[in-house]
Amino acid sequence: MEPLYRPQGVEERWQGTWxxxxxxxxxxxxxxxxxxxxxxxxxxxxxxxxGHALNASCQDVxxxxxxxxxxxxxxxxxxxxxxxxxxxxxxxxxxxxxxxxQDLGRDAFVERCFAFIRxxxxxxxxxLRSLGASLDYRRHRFTMDEGYTRAVMRFFVHLAExxxxxxxxxxxxxxxxxxSTVSDLEVDHIxxxxxxxxxxxxxxxxxxxxxxxxxRPPTMLGDVAVAxxxxxxxxxxxxxxxxxxPVAGRRVPVIADERVERGFGTGALKVTPGHDPLDxxxxxxxxxxEPMVIxxxxxxxxxxxxxxxxxxxxxxxxxxxxxxxxxxLEKRExxxxxxxxxxxxxxxxxxxxxxxxxxxxxxxxxxxxxxxRDGRVRSKPGQQTNVMLSYLENIRPWCVSRQLWWxxxxxxxxxxxxxxxxxxxxxxxxxxxxxxxxxxxxxxxDTWFSSALWPxxxxxxxxxxxxxxxxxPGDVCSTGRDINxxxxxxxxxxxxxxxxxxxxxxxxxxxxxxxxxxRRMSKSLGTGIDPTTLIDEHGADATRYGLLKMSSSQDVxxxxxxxxxxxxxxxxxxxVSRLLLSDADPGIEARPAAxxxxxxxxxxxxxxxxxxxxxxxxxxxxAAQALYHLTxxxxxxxxxxxxxxxxxxxxxxxxxxxxxxxxxxxALLHPVMPHVTEEIWSHLPDRQTRLIxxxxxxxxxxxxxxxxALDRVHEAAAIFRRSGVLPALDRDEKRIFDAVVRPERQRxxxxxxxxxxxxxxxxxxxxxxxxxxxxxxxxxxxxxNAERTKLERYRSELDAxxx
RNA sequence: GGGCGCGUAGCUCAGCGGGAGAGCGCCCGCUUCACACGCGGGAGGUCGCUGGUUCAAUCCCAGCCGCGCCCACCA
Numbered sequence: 048m049e050p051l052y053r054p055q056g057v058e059e060r061w062q063g064t065w066x067x068x069x070x071x072x073x074x075x076x077x078x079x080x081x082x083x084x085x086x087x088x089x090x091x092x093x094x095x096x097x098g099h100a101l102n103a104s105c106q107d108v109x110x111x112x113x114x115x116x117x118x119x120x121x122x123x124x125x126x127x128x129x130x131x132x133x134x135x136x137x138x139x140x141x142x143x144x145x146x147x148x149q150d151l152g153r154d155a156f157v158e159r160c161f162a163f164i165r166x167x168x169x170x171x172x173x174x175l176r177s178l179g180a181s182l183d184y185r186r187h188r189f190t191m192d193e194g195y196t197r198a199v200m201r202f203f204v205h206l207a208e209x210x211x212x213x214x215x216x217x218x219x220x221x222x223x224x225x226x227s228t229v230s231d232l233e234v235d236h237i238x239x240x241x242x243x244x245x246x247x248x249x250x251x252x253x254x255x256x257x258x259x260x261x262x263r264p265p266t267m268l269g270d271v272a273v274a275x276x277x278x279x280x281x282x283x284x285x286x287x288x289x290x291x292x293p294v295a296g297r298r299v300p301v302i303a304d305e306r307v308e309r310g311f312g313t314g315a316l317k318v319t320p321g322h323d324p325l326d327x328x329x330x331x332x333x334x335x336x337e338p339m340v341i342x343x344x345x346x347x348x349x350x351x352x353x354x355x356x357x358x359x360x361x362x363x364x365x366x367x368x369x370x371x372x373x374x375x376l377e378k379r380e381x382x383x384x385x386x387x388x389x390x391x392x393x394x395x396x397x398x399x400x401x402x403x404x405x406x407x408x409x410x411x412x413x414x415x416x417x418x419x420r421d422g423r424v425r426s427k428p429g430q431q432t433n434v435m436l437s438y439l440e441n442i443r444p445w446c447v448s449r450q451l452w453w454x455x456x457x458x459x460x461x462x463x464x465x466x467x468x469x470x471x472x473x474x475x476x477x478x479x480x481x482x483x484x485x486x487x488x489x490x491x492x493d494t495w496f497s498s499a500l501w502p503x504x505x506x507x508x509x510x511x512x513x514x515x516x517x518x519x520p521g522d523v524c525s526t527g528r529d530i531n532x533x534x535x536x537x538x539x540x541x542x543x544x545x546x547x548x549x550x551x552x553x554x555x556x557x558x559x560x561x562x563x564x565x566r567r568m569s570k571s572l573g574t575g576i577d578p579t580t581l582i583d584e585h586g587a588d589a590t591r592y593g594l595l596k597m598s599s600s601q602d603v604x605x606x607x608x609x610x611x612x613x614x615x616x617x618x619x620x621x622x623v624s625r626l627l628l629s630d631a632d633p634g635i636e637a638r639p640a641a642x643x644x645x646x647x648x649x650x651x652x653x654x655x656x657x658x659x660x661x662x663x664x665x666x667x668x669x670a671a672q673a674l675y676h677l678t679x680x681x682x683x684x685x686x687x688x689x690x691x692x693x694x695x696x697x698x699x700x701x702x703x704x705x706x707x708x709x710x711x712x713x714a715l716l717h718p719v720m721p722h723v724t725e726e727i728w729s730h731l732p733d734r735q736t737r738l739i740x741x742x743x744x745x746x747x748x749x750x751x752x753x754x755x756a757l758d759r760v761h762e763a764a765a766i767f768r769r770s771g772v773l774p775a776l777d778r779d780e781k782r783i784f785d786a787v788v789r790p791e792r793q794r795x796x797x798x799x800x801x802x803x804x805x806x807x808x809x810x811x812x813x814x815x816x817x818x819x820x821x822x823x824x825x826x827x828x829x830x831x832n833a834e835r836t837k838l839e840r841y842r843s844e845l846d847a848x849x850x
Numbered sequence: 851g852g853g854c855g856c857g858u859a860g861c862u863c864a865g866c867g868g869g870a871g872a873g874c875g876c877c878c879g880c881u882u883c884a885c886a887c888g889c890g891g892g893a894g895g896u897c898g899c900u901g902g903u904u905c906a907a908u909c910c911c912a913g914c915c916g917c918g919c920c921c922a923c924c925a
Contacts, residue, residue: 048884050884243925259925261925306923308924308925310924311924311925312924312925316925323925326925327923385922430855431854434920441922528919532921567918597862599863600856604862606862606863607862607874609862611873612873618887621885622884623884623885624884625884626884627884628884668864672872672873687884768890816868816905816906820905825904825906826906
């Protein structure tokens with residue numbers, strides 16, 4: 048064993064062993080209590096990024112910990128087909144060949160997508176393996192594999208049969224770049240600089256005008272009304288009369304509606320139901336038509352009269368010129384406001400009224416709201432529960448159809464007589480009229496429609512499989528806050544709807560890791576760091592440790608220091624093992640007797656309890672911290688140093704006891720740093736199990752009394768180091784002191800006077816406090832007593848160094 | 851506009867009612883027979899600002915200032 052621990056090679060070897068020996072495999076016929084985590088299925092288009100690596104580390108800690116504790120632990124992997132994201136990737140790749148998807152045609156395009164997945168689909172799983180993620184890789188699923196697709200079809204038909212899913216014409220978010228609708232959750236509101244145009248709409252009877260403010264003059268060609276607030280005194284007389292939309296020349300009514308903001312602009316709103324969400328709602332309320340003057344291509348449509356075929360900016364230029372001519376353009380001013388952009392392509396969203404498939408959410412979501420309210424599903428951090436609740440309580444209909452080629456095609460067939468047949472498999476004839484000329488809906492489903500089924504479709508649903516029976520409901524979902532609405536909330540309501548039970552009882556929202564400069568880590572900003580390079584450089588154990596250590600709060604800046612700390616911890620363990628393992632003989636029983644031996648076992652008990660609490664609370668950062676100090680401070684600096692003289696003297700008993708303590712230390716560290724601990728474990732002569740992965744230590748419990756035993760030595764050492772004077776110690780204490788502090792090698796500062804000064808200050812402070820009546824009267828007794836004890840101690844320390 | 855979180859040592863972060871902490875970095879000293887990815891010693895902080903509650907406030911409350919994120923149909 049070399050002094051420098053090199054993870055390269057060691058880690059890969061253990062990953063192979065664990066997988067080959069089936070340690071990751073969970074079985075439905077295994078009767079032990081289950082513990083189930085589902086891996087958020089990464090997109091096939093991704094490589095592993097920092098968020099994946101952190102999340103996999105969190106989940107792996109949990110799954111390994113439970114496996115060690117004897118659970119039938121299942122952590123299931125897979126990929127998401129990422130409909131819109133993968134299609135975008137494929138379109139870009141085709142463009143590089145000078146092709147469009149239309150050149151290929153739908154079937155060939157979809158085949159290309161499948162081929163892409165065959166070629167690149169293994170990458171992330173390979174990266175997860177290199178991180179040591181102990182997923183049951185044999186159970187790999189894909190959201191478009193045969194069984195999963197069947198589940199998606201069943202889901203759609205189920206929702207349609209219950210009336211939640213329907214086809215309807217409503218205002219949608221149209222992304223011109225994706226040439227598809229997107230859901231509300233896929234729209235980012237981004238501040239942009241715009242111009243607000245104040246335009247006069249003359250009254251039809253020539254008695255004056257109303258001024259409205261708009262940032263999009265071309266939409267006035269689609270105006271069907273002007274709306275004012277019913278209580279707005281300025282416009283009270285106008286309600287019910289007509290105005291003329293300039294340029295378009297159309298007469299439209301003035302209507303009153305409370306949704307109009309009196310304080311914005313002039314308080315009068317032009318109503319364009321075809322191109323604005325609020326206007327659309329006003330239009331539906333007041334029974335107004337919904338002319339569409341802007342088309343899917345972003346250009347003016349036939350309904351735009353003389354402007355037909357123009358781009359919006361050309362039309363805007365012309366319209367403004369006309370208004371100026373006619374003296375109807377009152378003013379133009381700079382205006383900054385938030386505008387919807389597609390979070391995939393970055394294009395400005397075009398609100399349009401289109402015929403799409405919708406899922407009515409309000410009723411569906413009620414059981415999920417109840418489950419969150421009564422704590423059946425908890426989250427960490429806890430406030431995320433409220434964030435999700437406020438989303439669910441204000442939920443709107445979900446547009447589930449996409450005008451894409453890659454994805455689950457909507458299982459609806461239309462016949463020439465205008466009937467629709469909804470079925471899990473392609474029907475041979477129309478269910479209404481029997482006509483055999485059926486045409487399937489061209490659209491595919493929102494990717495997240497299928498993701499909602501992940502916790503049970505991966506176990507075989509809709510078939511009643513043994514896995515489904517055994518492993519549903521699961522336990523934990525670990526993910527980023529960014530997909531709590533898109534994914535987590537949908538799994539909860541879908542699980543309740545289809546399985547009649549929640550999919551998991553706890554959600555861990557891990558920290559978001561920012562770039563060192565505080566910006567988001569992203570490829571496009573060039574701020575991303577590839578976790579694979581960290582693994583190559585520092586090892587998987589160090590990377591896992593570092594990511595967990597730095598992920599203490601909601602957002603955290605990446606610092607390589609945490610990973611280097613992990614590397615040092617692995618190295619430290621490696622070296623203390625070399626110390627203890629040299630000359631180790633098998634078959635010698637550990638018999639803790641000396642005070643430092645009882646003490647380290649008591650420390651192991653205590654830190655184990657702390658670490659268990661941290662793991663259970665998904666507080667991996669504090670677990671890592673506790674383990675680090677246990678290893679460096681307690682185990683190496685104090686315990687190992689204190690028994691060195693006995694080891695050097697060939698005390699086999701001391702060595703056997705130390706190896707037993709090391710065994711426990713390794714087991715506690717194993718969930719976080721599996722490889723180095725397993726490697727060292729394999730060298731232990733009397734290890735309890737062949738592989739570490741099968742054991743979680745029982746607390747010793749015998750030696751709690753010894754916990755305080757080293758405190759005196761600790762303090763004596765501190766005083767000695769500062770002052771050069773050694774307080775009185777008993778024999779055991781002196782022995783440990785000599786072993787750890789090694790006075791013959793220390794040149795202590797010998798600054799007795801400074802130490803006396805320090806102690807005198809402390810004593811004065813304590814005396815002041817205890818002389819304060821209000822403190823003694825009002826403070827809890829234990830606080831006052833603690834002050835008294837401290838005062839005593841400082842006095843005796845001062846005494847010990849001759850104050 | 852609504853919500854969440856964060857401002858503590860040069861950096862990344864713990865601590866969250868009774869003596870300011872860790873890791874890294876920095877300075878000094880050590881090739882000490884496990885480990886220089888180490889050991890020992892040390893410097894460095896009006897705990898964002900202002901009020902309030904309390905015997906006591908980095909910690910609780912209120913208000914500011916600065917930063918990050920999520921949600922949002924004021925055109």
